Amino acid sequence: MRLVKLLANLGYGSRKEMQMAIRNGWVTDRDGNRLKADAKTAHEDIRFDDEPLDPDQGVVILMNKPLGYTCSTKDQGRLVYDLLPDRFRMRKPPLSTIGRLDKETSGALLFTDDGTFLHKVISPKSEVPKVYEVTLDRPLKGDEAALFASGEMMLESEDKPLKPAELEVLGDTSARLTLHEGRYHQVRRMFAATGNHVTELSRSRIGLLSVDGLEAGSWKILSEEDKALIFGV
Incomplete structure (x- = not known):
């Protein structure tokens, strides 16, 4: 070229x-x-x-997304792309987020310009685990872990049960939840179905790739070893 x-x-x-x-x-x-x-x-x-130079096509970026930023370029207000160098918006092919985190959710967010890699991460066949740190409005009842792990939980307006998810109780109103799929606002909807409300939510890991040591709003370009961690390698 x-x-x-x-x-x-x-x-x-x-x-x-x-x-x-x-x-x-x-x-x-x-x-x-x-x-x-x-x-x-x-x-x-x-x-x-x-x-x-920045990496050529095939770049993958990990960001520790702060609260208050959205992932869609169609949204008004602060965008996650504002936290990257301006030139990154002009790349061809363009950078896209791999999945999304809503405005009130922080933590691990991936970007790439590699469509094949993007689809591999989000493919249901890959079942890449995503780990969330959750703070709740009310104390846990005690039966949530069994319900989430059952593989039989249904969300409102959906006709397919959720895949089994693992819940680790950290305190009366705090927990760590591991998902193996990514439905719309899934964590918030799961707890809402139990009569609770998520007040704070952060994604701490994608596969074995963690945001530990990465300050909120910071990002890094992933090495091949880092990318392998996403798939648990």
């Missing part, structure tokens, strides 16, 4: 702007040598304004 197209696809600017950047000497190799538009330099050896 020509250097101009590569830089434009990574969101650094339009092709015209990237042609100008190359002419101005802002694009170099790792040794500081100016590159030409037809340069065949390895991706990892290219520097833009003295910084390594």
Whole structure:
């Protein structure tokens, strides 16, 4: 791929702007040598304004989503994309979230521009476990774990029972819930069906990939080893 197209696809600017950047000497190799538009330099050896390039297509990002941000670009207000560099919005193919967290839910959120990887994560066949930390309005009754694990629980307006889910009681009004599917507002609806109300909700893990050590609003690009953790490898 020509250097101009590569830089434009990574969101650094339009092709015209990237042609100008190359002419101005802002694009170099790792040794500081100016590159030409037809340069065949390895991706990892290219520097833009003295910084390594963002990863090429196939990037996967983990964010510790803070409260108050939404995942849909159609929503008004603060978006999770606002927490990423502006150029990430201009990438081709575009970045998409892998699933969503609502405005009042925080925690682990994945982004990718790789459609195959996205579908692998969300596919029901993958059954990637997702772990949620839950705070409730009222004390647990004691029968929730058995109900959630039964594989027979039905949510209102649905005709298919939920897959078995594991509930770990942490306190009178706190619990850890592991799901193996992702239905609309599933955690909140499950507890609502038991007569309770979720007051705080955070997703702490996707597979074996955790947000531990990642501050709210921060993100990181995942290595191949990190990506394997999503599938428990």
